[in-house]
Amino acid sequence: KTRIIAISSQKGGVGKTTTVVNLAAWLALLDNRVLVVDFDPQGSTSRCMGLSPNKLTHGGLLEMFRCGALELLKQEQIEPYIYKTMIKNLHLLPSNITSTEDEIWLSQQAVEDPELLKNAVDLAIGQFDFILIDAPPSLSALPRMALAAADSILVPLQCEEMALGTMPRLLGLIRDLQKSSNRWLQIEGILMTMFDPSIGYSRRLLEQAKSHFQGLLFDAVIPRDPRLSEAIAAHRPVVLYDMNSPGSLAYRSLAQHLQQKYRAE
Amino acid sequence: KTRIIAISSQKGGVGKTTTVVNLAAWLALLDNRVLVVDFDPQGSTSRCMGLSPNKLTHGGLLEMFRCGALELLKQEQIEPYIYKTMIKNLHLLPSNITSTEDEIWLSQQAVEDPELLKNAVDLAIGQFDFILIDAPPSLSALPRMALAAADSILVPLQCEEMALGTMPRLLGLIRDLQKSSNRWLQIEGILMTMFDPSIGYSRRLLEQAKSHFQGLLFDAVIPRDPRLSEAIAAHRPVVLYDMNSPGSLAYRSLAQHLQQKYRAE
Numbered sequence A, B: 001k002t003r004i005i006a007i008s009s010q011k012g013g014v015g016k017t018t019t020v021v022n023l024a025a026w027l028a029l030l031d032n033r034v035l036v037v038d039f040d041p042q043g044s045t046s047r048c049m050g051l052s053p054n055k056l057t058h059g060g061l062l063e064m065f066r067c068g069a070l071e072l073l074k075q076e077q078i079e080p081y082i083y084k085t086m087i088k089n090l091h092l093l094p095s096n097i098t099s100t101e102d103e104i105w106l107s108q109q110a111v112e113d114p115e116l117l118k119n120a121v122d123l124a125i126g127q128f129d130f131i132l133i134d135a136p137p138s139l140s141a142l143p144r145m146a147l148a149a150a151d152s153i154l155v156p157l158q159c160e161e162m163a164l165g166t167m168p169r170l171l172g173l174i175r176d177l178q179k180s181s182n183r184w185l186q187i188e189g190i191l192m193t194m195f196d197p198s199i200g201y202s203r204r205l206l207e208q209a210k211s212h213f214q215g216l217l218f219d220a221v222i223p224r225d226p227r228l229s230e231a232i233a234a235h236r237p238v239v240l241y242d243m244n245s246p247g248s249l250a251y252r253s254l255a256q257h258l259q260q261k262y263r264a265e
């Protein structure tokens, strides 16, 4: 069965896109069929995967939203909305939002047509082993829609106080959704990111998160690693840039953990 | 005359809140009367300034939005919406958004009642030398409203490829607003943040930005400085935590630049 995971955090710049791109690439390299949904109008995931939002002729978020939940129910395939990527087994439903009007309209549709993403993702069930959704940095209509469509949420938590301060409202939204539109929503785990063992407050924050969120933290901790940023600048996942860098190996162990949990026959 | 500056970037985690909190604190220390508007439902600026969103009894964004643009026009004072902070000369209009429903409603109001922030800020003109607005990480209704109410925009640009990739759409929105609701909107400047001279791609990116955005970059460049994060963890501006740290001194020189530009008599 396909596992649908939303990567979400209200805090900006915590490594949501970096996690989606590199986790997806490693899962695909481990022979899983992976679909990434770039659900952030910012479009960074699409750019990282070589598909710049303003160059896309068909499909993507815009066409999916224009279609609407009801019409999506009648469709048979996800193909009209997705693109191949540089990695076999890895496809992308890109974000092709290029104006503030479109971005505002998308948020309005997320309120008025709440089944939209779920119906789109349902088209891909069975064809993929994992569907990863990159959500925008807020707790507004679009992230809520991503959580409502997912089986579980993976929360990147940057080793910074500001990021920790935004966790209570996210956990509150998860509880609300579990009582309403997504009773099966689970927390896949909390992924500590940009950990820097040479900085005292980064070590203290990791210890604080371990005791605060007992049991929810993944074993994998993503270290601060400049090669992750360099790979992004080269528009490729780190596995195609510097496969054995510390950041890349940490994403590999996260991918192996998810593969063993959901695909071990 | 009061100078109204919106600190905005579509990219998350680039240092918007860190810039607002520390620039405001230094401007206040240099004897300017400063109002900070936390226009991000995330509420990080409010938490940094010691006013946690869920502990606020009156005022703030919520009451301001409930009042509406028309009613704000009839008011005389900004006092009912703002709070004192730990620094003399520095006041805060906090973000007191504590649920997804409120956050969605705020974005809807930003579309239906576009003069709201402008009319609120107008109440404070003359009483403050600088008004700094912390905008959320997107190019949706709330950031558009912040830009429409401002005299100028200060854009933090993290020394990272992902941040650079989001600049074209922001510059496009600025151009659109200059032709419509805010003909006088200027670019105050681009502030390079989290610069790390020990990392090659960080140096390359700074050079790239200097040639790409000629003349728009401030002389002040904010270095990566763990003391900035530690100050946030201590819920105080860096000037009250480690006044002579590299990050703090860079924000002081930015404050001095703005003071000389707008208040030199």
Ligand SMILES: Nc1ncnc2c1ncn2[C@@H]1O[C@H](COP(=O)(O)OP(=O)(O)OP(=O)(O)O)[C@@H](O)[C@H]1O
Binding pocket: A011, A012, A013, A014, A015, A016, A017, A018, A019, A040, A042, A044, A136, A137, A193, A194, A195, A222, A223, A224, A225, A226, A228, A229, A232, A247, B010, B011, B012, B013, B137, B160, B161, B162, B163
């Ligand atoms: N482990 C890491 N080490 C070093 N740099 C990193 C790491 N993870 C991410 N980065 C860099 O930090 C910045 C923020 O990461 P990213 O853009 O993935 O976060 P995000 O949560 O998706 O941001 P947004 O909220 O804007 O969507 C990027 O420039 C990225 O290249």
Ligand SMILES: Nc1ncnc2c1ncn2[C@@H]1O[C@H](COP(=O)(O)OP(=O)(O)OP(=O)(O)O)[C@@H](O)[C@H]1O
Binding pocket: A010, A011, A012, A013, A137, A160, A161, A162, A163, B011, B012, B013, B014, B015, B016, B017, B018, B019, B040, B042, B044, B136, B137, B193, B194, B195, B222, B223, B224, B225, B226, B228, B229, B232, B247
């Ligand atoms: N110059 C710096 N050196 C080191 N750390 C920094 C620096 N500036 C900001 N930070 C840290 O980086 C993180 C991101 O900064 P900040 O939260 O101010 O960005 P933001 O743009 O306001 O984010 P958001 O998009 O979530 O509103 C914070 O944890 C902050 O403490």
Ligand SMILES: [Mg+2]
Binding pocket: A016, A017, A018, A040, A042, A044, A045
């Ligand atoms: Mg992102």
Ligand SMILES: [Mg+2]
Binding pocket: B016, B017, B018, B040, B042, B044, B045
């Ligand atoms: Mg912020």
